[in-house]
Amino acid sequence: MASPTLISDAPLNGASAATADFQPEVFDQHVMATYSRFPIALERGEGCRVWDANGREYLDFVAGIATCLLGHAHPRMVEAVTTQIKKLHHVSNLYYIPEQGALAQWLTEHSCADRVFFCNSGAEANEGAIKLARKYAHTELGIESPVIITANASFHGRTLATVTATGQPKYQKNFDPLVPGFHYVPYNDIEALKAAIAQLDADQRQVAAILLEPMQGEGGVCPGNPVYFKQIRQLCDETGILLILDEVQVGMGRTGNLWGYETVGVEPDIFTAAKGLGGGVPIGAVLAKRHCDIFKASEHGTTFGGNPFVCGVALQVCQTLEATDLLANVRSRGQQLRKGLKAITQKYPQLCAGKRGWGLINGLVLREDTDTVALDIVKAALEEGLLVIPAGPKVVRLVPPLIVSAAEVDEAIALLDRTLSKLA
Numbered sequence: 425m426a427s428p429t430l431i432s433d434a435p436l437n438g439a440s441a442a443t444a445d446f447q448p449e450v451f452d453q454h455v456m457a458t459y460s461r462f463p464i465a466l467e468r469g470e471g472c473r474v475w476d477a478n479g480r481e482y483l484d485f486v487a488g489i490a491t492c493l494l495g496h497a498h499p500r501m502v503e504a505v506t507t508q509i510k511k512l513h514h515v516s517n518l519y520y521i522p523e524q525g526a527l528a529q530w531l532t533e534h535s536c537a538d539r540v541f542f543c544n545s546g547a548e549a550n551e552g553a554i555k556l557a558r559k560y561a562h563t564e565l566g567i568e569s570p571v572i573i574t575a576n577a578s579f580h581g582r583t584l585a586t587v588t589a590t591g592q593p594k595y596q597k598n599f600d601p602l603v604p605g606f607h608y609v610p611y612n613d614i615e616a617l618k619a620a621i622a623q624l625d626a627d628q629r630q631v632a633a634i635l636l637e638p639m640q641g642e643g644g645v646c647p648g649n650p651v652y653f654k655q656i657r658q659l660c661d662e663t664g665i666l667l668i669l670d671e672v673q674v675g676m677g678r679t680g681n682l683w684g685y686e687t688v689g690v691e692p693d694i695f696t697a698a699k700g701l702g703g704g705v706p707i708g709a710v711l712a713k714r715h716c717d718i719f720k721a722s723e724h725g726t727t728f729g730g731n732p733f734v735c736g737v738a739l740q741v742c743q744t745l746e747a748t749d750l751l752a753n754v755r756s757r758g759q760q761l762r763k764g765l766k767a768i769t770q771k772y773p774q775l776c777a778g779k780r781g782w783g784l785i786n787g788l789v790l791r792e793d794t795d796t797v798a799l800d801i802v803k804a805a806l807e808e809g810l811l812v813i814p815a816g817p818k819v820v821r822l823v824p825p826l827i828v829s830a831a832e833v834d835e836a837i838a839l840l841d842r843t844l845s846k847l848a
């Protein structure tokens with residue numbers, strides 16, 4: 425036991441003080457301006473609902489950006505967090521961590537991967553996958569200066585390598601020199617991909633890997649074409665190029681299958697997960713098949729990655745997903761939501777061009793020839809008590825917790841209807 429003087433029993437009032445008299449101006453004085461924030465402070469959540477500091481209720485179809493799979497304050501998460509923090513929350517990967525082993529086993533038994541490396545975010549998972557692919561290129565393929573192909577309009581994260589992998593110049597501006605060894609192609613276009621590989625070959629630049637999202641989330645909720653992915657898989661099998669899939673947003677059941685790669689009908693050599701994996705605790709993972717599971721001791725690492733706390737909670741999230749058959753809910757609620765979005769599109773043809781998505785990642789697509797952008801709708805929906813987010817300038821993205829009920833989907837559609845009726 426620690427000496428009594430080191431254990432204070434003074435009342436803890438930090439957290440309540442932080443939300444009681446919340447002042448955005450004071451916040452902005454102290455926190456970097458990396459986000460343009462909506463003018464509400466969220467204080468509490470339960471299921472698919474959150475409440476702001478003034479007690480106002482919102483239906484949450486953002487879920488921490490496709491992250492809170494079990495919604496807010498889910499009893500099983502509360503239980504897992506409490507149990508784990510009382511037991512052990514952090515040690516180091518210098519020692520065996522049973523919770524990490526159990527989570528890795530669950531993931532390998534429920535995917536095509538053989539082994540897992542844990543880290544803390546989607547970007548860090550993609551960094552790990554990029555390092556793994558580069559090592560594979562050097563040691564297994566004998567490529568001196570490997571190139572990784574990614575897609576235009578993709579999103580892979582904000583670190584230097586992942587922002588370079590991200591095929592959107594707006595995220596790269598002013599951060600050059602970027603990381604060498606990336607090349608971009610249009611998404612869902614096999615001929616463009618083949619031409620790029622041939623051109624790189626002619627320039628003595630060899631392709632080591634193709635890194636893609638099964639569906640482009642941030643880039644506009646654009647589903648991958650299964651035919652395209654099957655052609656890529658075949659091309660990779662013929663050439664030895666690795667197929668890496670970024671499952672950070674669409675993995676963990678969001679598409680109605682556990683992994684987005686099932687939805688496009690191929691198995692990757694390496695894939696990454698993060699957002700939904702911990703249901704909201706920060707965790708990322710690199711998952712690899714046997715042949716490219718080639719990191720050796722001390723070649724890659726992280727202090728926090730895979731600690732008992734996040735792994736204990738993430739394991740509970742995975743087991744809950746399975747035990748409560750959440751995938752079935754994702755599929756039926758997704759269909760219901762798209763039916764509602766279709767009706768909205770038909771009711772407001774002057775604003776809406778259509779809807780697209782899989783499972784519980786869906787987008788309401790706005791007409792290109794109107795001045796209304798997704799952000800206008802997102803702001804107006806917030807006024808009505810519905811949280812949604814843009815995916816690019818012209819798509820309103822809906823990514824509710826996977827536990828969303830039929831009544832809540834109907835409610836979201838009604839709130840969106842009311843929002844559009846005021847804007848139209």
Ligand SMILES: *Cc1c(COP(=O)(O)O)cnc(C)c1O
Pocket residue numbers: 544545546547548550579580581582637641642670671672673674698699
């Ligand atoms: C959000 C996201 C990332 C980045 O994840 P972070 O946890 O924010 O680093 C990477 N790839 C995809 C597809 C994402 O949606």
